[in-house]
Amino acid sequence: MDAAKHENILKARKHELEVRLHKIEEDFEQPRNPDDDDRATERNNDEVLEELGETGQRELHAIDAALDRIGAGTFGICVRCGGPIGDDRLGVVPHTPFCKTCAAAL
Known part of the structure; x- marks a missing residue:
């Protein structure tokens, strides 16, 4: 496992x-539209944006935690069982704190 490679990937995703x-x-x-129909559409769009924002914030938190694990020298080690996290899994979800087995159990 190449922690430096994953660190670069994580920092790029964070940015x-x-x-x-x-x-x-x-x-x-942005100012809201005075038209009632347009405001209703904007409210629906705001709900979608809010969900995207919350999802992004959760991912940012996970990325920061992964960067902390890199700094601590524990990146690539499952926080639940202590076993290695496979490179294939880190390639797909580089900020994951769990090995495949532990992630499936959650």
Whole structure:
């Protein structure tokens, strides 16, 4: 397992999420349309954006935790069972704290 490679991937994803979350925040700050039908559409869009923002915040938290594990030298080790997290799993979900077996058990 190449922690430096995963660190670069995590930092790039973190930057991408921060940019996306900033754009979502800017959208919420825009003035609302005075038309009732348009406001209803905006409210629906706001609900979707809010969910995307919450999902992004959760992923950012997981990425920060993974970066902390890299710093601590425990990246790639399952926080539940202490076994190794496979490179194939880290390739798909680089911020995962769980091996495949433990993730399936949750």
